[in-house]
Amino acid sequence: MSSPHTPASSPSRTSEPEPRHAGWLELFFDLVFVAVVAQLAHGLHGDPGAREFAVFLGLYFPPWWMWANLTVSANLFQDDSARRRLVMLSAMLCLAVMAAAVPEADGDRGPAYALGYAGTRLVLLALWWPATRYPAPRTLPRWRPLTYCLLSAVLWAGSAAVPAPWRYGMWAALLLAEMVLLLTARGRGIPGRVHTGHLVERVGLFVIIVLGESVLALITSTDHTWTARAGVVAVLGFVLLATLWWSYFDFASTAAERVMGTAGTREAYLLARDVGGFLHFFVTAAVISMAAGLATAVEESGHDHLARGAVWALAGGLAVYHGAHALIALRFGSPPRQVAVWALPGVVIPLLVVLGADVLTPWLVVLLLAAEAIAHLLYAKTALSRRQAAGTA
Numbered sequence: 001m002s003s004p005h006t007p008a009s010s011p012s013r014t015s016e017p018e019p020r021h022a023g024w025l026e027l028f029f030d031l032v033f034v035a036v037v038a039q040l041a042h043g044l045h046g047d048p049g050a051r052e053f054a055v056f057l058g059l060y061f062p063p064w065w066m067w068a069n070l071t072v073s074a075n076l077f078q079d080d081s082a083r084r085r086l087v088m089l090s091a092m093l094c095l096a097v098m099a100a101a102v103p104e105a106d107g108d109r110g111p112a113y114a115l116g117y118a119g120t121r122l123v124l125l126a127l128w129w130p131a132t133r134y135p136a137p138r139t140l141p142r143w144r145p146l147t148y149c150l151l152s153a154v155l156w157a158g159s160a161a162v163p164a165p166w167r168y169g170m171w172a173a174l175l176l177a178e179m180v181l182l183l184t185a186r187g188r189g190i191p192g193r194v195h196t197g198h199l200v201e202r203v204g205l206f207v208i209i210v211l212g213e214s215v216l217a218l219i220t221s222t223d224h225t226w227t228a229r230a231g232v233v234a235v236l237g238f239v240l241l242a243t244l245w246w247s248y249f250d251f252a253s254t255a256a257e258r259v260m261g262t263a264g265t266r267e268a269y270l271l272a273r274d275v276g277g278f279l280h281f282f283v284t285a286a287v288i289s290m291a292a293g294l295a296t297a298v299e300e301s302g303h304d305h306l307a308r309g310a311v312w313a314l315a316g317g318l319a320v321y322h323g324a325h326a327l328i329a330l331r332f333g334s335p336p337r338q339v340a341v342w343a344l345p346g347v348v349i350p351l352l353v354v355l356g357a358d359v360l361t362p363w364l365v366v367l368l369l370a371a372e373a374i375a376h377l378l379y380a381k382t383a384l385s386r387r388q389a390a391g392t393a
Helices: 024-042 050-076 082-104 110-133 143-159 166-185 196-224 228-261 265-299 308-331 336-355 362-390
Strands: none
Touching: 024 050, 024 082, 024 196, 024 265, 050 082, 050 110, 050 166, 050 196, 050 265, 050 308, 082 110, 110 143, 110 166, 143 166, 196 228, 196 265, 228 265, 228 308, 228 362, 265 308, 265 362, 308 336, 308 362, 336 362
16 A cells, blocks of 8 residues: 555654564464464355355454454553463463354354353453553543453353354344444543554564465465466465565555554554554455465366456455555545545456456466556555655655
């Protein structure tokens, strides 16, 4: 994405805390999401339909939402005590249960998935409860962790006894309630300053996880389909992923660190919530979808055309990826006209590829998407150079 302009200065800005980086516990914790992502991507292999995409998004949001919550908690409460280690390892175990339940979470393993998520809410309670004893004005009202964490945990555990399909409606209602509680708080009662560099690094590491799943999918599928055509599709797929990596870490993460690092304490938290919590759900979900689509493209490389569901997973995923970055740029304060210049082609071109799914060979589908990603990157680099030359970047 092109680099957004930094918003005008505000008198509420405070200095950024001492720089810090992801700890070994956080890196170990992220390993469970490798399994979560792999399980979810597998559900989109082949020719997924509307139901498969809905199940994927529905099952991906709870673990992503918990990862975002735990990441912000670790960001605000820097602590390497034995207590915190045990709490985070407990969260890792709960999320592992959810990952194992994913293949049948919309069926017989639904109760295990619900209980795993309930356990993570108790972990979140353990992380936030000490803040209720902080001295004013950093004191966190007790009702907030009791409702956002404990009550949520109890209701999620109770959903395990609710028969399907009512159970899934209950999950959606509980997630909506959690988001409403977070949105209505508007950053009040946050017991500290967000460490911008650490947060951007953590989100970037998660993006690396989903890109890594895409590379693994390419390798595994090529191993299963050892042909020249499969090799061509795999190479084109790697070019696409490498270009997305280049674009993300040269522009998206850099812009996030600059804008959030110069924001005030409360605004930095709100940006972290909106960009890191909500909008990056779509960024990472899009890459997971592309991972499944690329795997199918390699496996079906000898076919006359790619299954329409696979094209939606791949090209539709790229369109969502660009669309999410457009919303992030707008949230950071970029002018809508400036965003539209790169966002509209980034969304429209992949959707045109979907329209031509019945006549495009698998290698041509991946080639067109890789070409769009490369053009997107080159435009961003050119636009940045022009702004730097004009002294506006």
